[in-house]
Amino acid sequence: MKLFPESAYLQLEFNKVKDLLANFCQAEYARNKAQHLRIHTRKDYIDVELKQSHEYVQLLDNNIYFPNDHILNLSKELKLLSIPGAVLSGEQLVQLRKLVESMEKIFRWFDKERRVAYEALVKIIDDTYYEKTVRELIDGVLDDDGQVKDNASGELKEIRMNLYRKRNELRRMFEKIVTKLNKQGYLAEIEESFMNGRKVLAVVAEQKRTVKGILHGESDSRKTAFVEPEETIELNNLVSELENDERQEVYRILRELTASLSAYAGLLSTYHAILGEYDFVRAKAKLAGEIKGEYPTIADKAQVHLVEAFHPLLYLYNQRLKKPTIPVSITLDESRRILVISGPNAGGKTVTLKTVGLLQMMVQAGLLVPVHPSSRFGIFKQLMIHIGDTQSIEFELSTYSSHLLNMKHFMEHANGRTLFFIDELGSGSDPNLGGAFAEVILEELAKKHATGIVTTHYLNLKVMAGKTAGIINGAMAFDEQKLQPQYKLIIGKPGSSYTFSIAERIGLEKNLIERARQLVDGDQFRLDKLLNRTEQDLRDLEQKEKVLHQLMKENEKLKKEMQQVMDKEKHQQQLELLKEQNRVAEERIEWLKDMERKLKQIVTEWRKEENKNKMVKQMEALLFNKHAQKATHKMKQKIDARYEEMEGEIRVGDKVKMKKNHQVGEVLELRGKRAVVKVGLLPMQVDVKDLVVVAEKSNGK
Numbered sequence: 126m127k128l129f130p131e132s133a134y135l136q137l138e139f140n141k142v143k144d145l146l147a148n149f150c151q152a153e154y155a156r157n158k159a160q161h162l163r164i165h166t167r168k169d170y171i172d173v174e175l176k177q178s179h180e181y182v183q184l185l186d187n188n189i190y191f192p193n194d195h196i197l198n199l200s201k202e203l204k205l206l207s208i209p210g211a212v213l214s215g216e217q218l219v220q221l222r223k224l225v226e227s228m229e230k231i232f233r234w235f236d237k238e239r240r241v242a243y244e245a246l247v248k249i250i251d252d253t254y255y256e257k258t259v260r261e262l263i264d265g266v267l268d269d270d271g272q273v274k275d276n277a278s279g280e281l282k283e284i285r286m287n288l289y290r291k292r293n294e295l296r297r298m299f300e301k302i303v304t305k306l307n308k309q310g311y312l313a314e315i316e317e318s319f320m321n322g323r324k325v326l327a328v329v330a331e332q333k334r335t336v337k338g339i340l341h342g343e344s345d346s347r348k349t350a351f352v353e354p355e356e357t358i359e360l361n362n363l364v365s366e367l368e369n370d371e372r373q374e375v376y377r378i379l380r381e382l383t384a385s386l387s388a389y390a391g392l393l394s395t396y397h398a399i400l401g402e403y404d405f406v407r408a409k410a411k412l413a414g415e416i417k418g419e420y421p422t423i424a425d426k427a428q429v430h431l432v433e434a435f436h437p438l439l440y441l442y443n444q445r446l447k448k449p450t451i452p453v454s455i456t457l458d459e460s461r462r463i464l465v466i467s468g469p470n471a472g473g474k475t476v477t478l479k480t481v482g483l484l485q486m487m488v489q490a491g492l493l494v495p496v497h498p499s500s501r502f503g504i505f506k507q508l509m510i511h512i513g514d515t516q517s518i519e520f521e522l523s524t525y526s527s528h529l530l531n532m533k534h535f536m537e538h539a540n541g542r543t544l545f546f547i548d549e550l551g552s553g554s555d556p557n558l559g560g561a562f563a564e565v566i567l568e569e570l571a572k573k574h575a576t577g578i579v580t581t582h583y584l585n586l587k588v589m590a591g592k593t594a595g596i597i598n599g600a601m602a603f604d605e606q607k608l609q610p611q612y613k614l615i616i617g618k619p620g621s622s623y624t625f626s627i628a629e630r631i632g633l634e635k636n637l638i639e640r641a642r643q644l645v646d647g648d649q650f651r652l653d654k655l656l657n658r659t660e661q662d663l664r665d666l667e668q669k670e671k672v673l674h675q676l677m678k679e680n681e682k683l684k685k686e687m688q689q690v691m692d693k694e695k696h697q698q699q700l701e702l703l704k705e706q707n708r709v710a711e712e713r714i715e716w717l718k719d720m721e722r723k724l725k726q727i728v729t730e731w732r733k734e735e736n737k738n739k740m741v742k743q744m745e746a747l748l749f750n751k752h753a754q755k756a757t758h759k760m761k762q763k764i765d766a767r768y769e770e771m772e773g774e775i776r777v778g779d780k781v782k783m784k785k786n787h788q789v790g791e792v793l794e795l796r797g798k799r800a801v802v803k804v805g806l807l808p809m810q811v812d813v814k815d816l817v818v819v820a821e822k823s824n825g826k
Contacts, residue, residue: 126164126489127507129534136512137482138438142492145415149408151196154401159408164489166506168425174409174491176245179420181410182493184243192230193403195223203397205383207390212380215271221386221393222263228396229255231403249402259389266382273375281374288367295360299324302354311336313349323361325351409492416440418493421500427542427576428503429457429481435495436480437487451612453477457576461597463567464578465590466614468601473612474580475512477601478546481578482510485544505544505576509535512548529562536569545570545577550586560585571595705806761787768819775800781816789819 134140147159165171184191199220205211206221213221232255240247266277275282303326306312311332318327320341328336330343333350339358341351353361386393412418416437433452443450451473457464466474484494488502511531535545550563560583567579567586571593579586590598602613764787768780775781779792781802790804799810 126166126486126505129507129509129538130531133508133510134486136510137479137486139483139486141438142412142483142487146408146412146492149411150404151408152401152404153198153200154398155405155408158401158405162490164486165491166489166504168423168504171423171489171491171504173245173248175420175423175488175493177249177406178409178413178418178491178493180243180246181406182413182418182420185410185414191403191407192227192234193400193407195227195400196404197224197227197397197400199224199393199397203390203394206387206393209387210380211383211387212376213383213386215267215273215379218263218267218379218382218386219269219271222260222267224393224396224400225256225260225263227400229257229260231399246403246406249399249406253392253395253399256389256392259386259393262382262385266378273378277378278374281371281378284367284370284374288364288371291360291364291367295324295357295364298357298360299354302326302356306336315349318351320351320353322365323353324357325353328352413493417495419496419498419500420493421488421496421498421502423488424501424503426503427462427505427544427574428459428501429455429485429544429576430501431455431481431484432497432500434480434484434497434500436476436483437495438483439476439480440495453480453614455481455578455599455614455616457578461595462574462576463571463590463596464599464616465567465586465596466578466580466599466601467582467587473601473614475548476612477614478512478548478578478580482508482544482546503576504542506542507538507540507544509539509543509545509577510547511535512546532562532566535575536566536573539570539573539575541574543573543575543577545575547577547579550579550581550583559583564589567596568593701806764789767822769822771818771820773818775813775816775818779818780820782819783811784815784817792816 128134143159143162146162147156150156150159165174181191183189197220202213202217202220205213205217231250235243235247235250266273268274273281275285303312306326306328311328313327313329315327318325323341325341326336326338328350330348330350333340333352336352336354338352338354341353343350417435417440418437432454434454435450435452440450455464455477466477468474484496485502485505486508487494489504494500511528532547535547539545550566563581563583563586567589570577581587587598590596598617600615602615764782768782768789770782775792775795777792777795780789781792781800782789783802788804790802792800793803793808794801795813796810798813800813800816801808802811802816
């Protein structure tokens with residue numbers, strides 16, 4: 126992405142974002158990449174980098190281990206490896222082995238399922254392969270501590286065997302001498318030491334000429350002399366010679382190993398870069414966690430659709446102070462390319478402008494940004510910005526001259542893939558003349574189909590935005606009563622500068638304010654006052670809409686709760702009805718079984734009984750339920766004792782008695798000539814003519 130001016134990344138504080146990212150990097154490779162972060166203009170690059178960051182965020186959120194915990198800075202070692210004749214030490218070769226081990230773990234981690242689930246992260250290793258020969262070569266020579274193994278060569282094995290024997294022989298001889306001289310009282314408290322790589326006796330200074338051997342030196346106090354006894358001189362010489370042979374053989378082995386590994390220098394450099402890439406992706410994921418970064422949609426066209434976007438640096442600052450950060454939502458597309466933001470000073474206009482610019486740079490650099498996931502970012506090929514005082518002493522340019530010079534560059538180089546930001550367009554000159562030039566500049570940028578945001582106090586620009594296609598107004602909300610900015614962007618209307626309101630609130634004398642009003646053009650004053658009143662009315666309307674929305678949500682909640690209660694009650698009624706129906710069915714079945722049993726008994730007795738009339742009477746009593754008639758008669762007497770019949774028309778809620786079975790119930794509903802009567806738990810339909818209104822007697826029970 127082309128930036129104008131070159132300091133645009135400083136004005137939008139992109140350098141601070143890079144510093145934050147670098148702090149999360151552990152490898153030197155990743156830190157260097159963070160400090161030289163590129164802003165891409167190709168959608169495929171941006172998509173891959175954003176998806177890699179998003180996938181690593183998922184790993185962190187789900188506590189899934191990824192094997193890039195070994196942080197290796199091996200630039201020096203890899204550079205030496207590519208130089209003919211260079212020799213790496215055992216410690217350096219161990220670092221190369223760790224590099225290969227890390228790569229093996231990464232290749233093993235990406236099994237078949239993970240290659241599908243983390244398709245963006247696996248792209249980092251797609252163009253390389255794991256080579257086990259490198260580790261085998263190092264393991265054949267070095268142990269885990271980086272020491273050359275005894276069996277690295279036949280010569281080294283023989284040298285170390287001889288060295289072991291000679292050192293043991295020297296140790297035994299030296300112990301005998303120490304024991305002997307110690308008994309004679311010739312040795313100091315420490316008894317023995319090493320000087321110049323040779324084992325020596327610590328002899329008291331008075332006896333240094335008594336002990337035969339080579340004097341290697343004295344202590345600082347001159348009380349102790351260090352003497353190599355003559356009996357061990359030859360053995361010490363042999364040991365020194367063998368140690369020198371060992372060093373030469375180890376050096377030869379390491380040189381051969383380095384030469385063998387140099388064939389894989391390119392592959393090892395690739396491994397080193399891959400580990401650095403994964404460290405860089407991890408740093409981007411951790412930065413996203415700090416600023417609540419999300420993975421937005423990317424479109425290969427000029428557009429901005431931010432939903433609940435935060436300025437990341439402001440968010441971190443407010444978080445430390447435990448203050449809320451007000452999000453901003455902006456949409457700029459083909460039909461509305463330029464947004465003109467107006468409103469009072471310190472209301473958040475410049476912060477809004479910087480938020481959009483910084484987030485656009487971050488997204489095109491492959492960083493997740495603090496927006497709602499439904500946000501959509503376009504891709505711009507150049508970004509232009511003009512913020513603050515740009516007076517140039519070197520070129521003897523005034524503030525306004527410098528401003529016009531920058532605007533000239535904007536108009537000459539802007540195109541459909543340009544994103545521009547201008548703070549206080551036209552400022553620095555006579556309001557009328559500056560406003561006229563500002564209007565011309567805005568028209569020209571609109572003709573070039575550039576996308577951007579402009580902040581202003583000029584009324585003519587607010588009017589122009591309201592009637593020019595592709596340009597829209599926006600205002601920063603302001604509480605006139607409390608004299609406090611609300612840092613909330615309202616799209617679609619211009620804003621007042623609240624010049625006189627602010628003057629009144631801070632206590633400026635009224636006669637001064639009135640004199641200032643008289644000096645202002647009447648139409649201009651009325652327009653600003655109208656904007657002021659419109660903004661406050663809109664704010665009140667939004668507040669009422671917010672309250673109404675809350676009440677609607679509460680009403681919907683109550684409606685759902687009521688529906689749940691009704692459904693529960695209906696379900697309970699259905700259960701009770703089913704229970705009653707089951708009870709009636711069980712009684713009916715039991716009655717039928719009893720009737721069957723009695724009929725069978727009557728048939729059997731019919732055959733035996735000679736008096737057939739007797740049997741006929743029994744059958745009549747059974748079939749025509751004379752006992753039931755008796756029971757009905759008893760029920761009638763009981764009902765008559767408790768209730769008395771009343772005259773009058775039957776209405777809903779009346780207690781009624783059925784003429785046929787003398788049961789009493791309550792009228793629930795009237796349906797023409799029929800009534801729905803609830804008797805016990807069961808509602809039933811009965812002809813109105815079969816009912817009579819009753820009332821409970823005063824002494825009835």
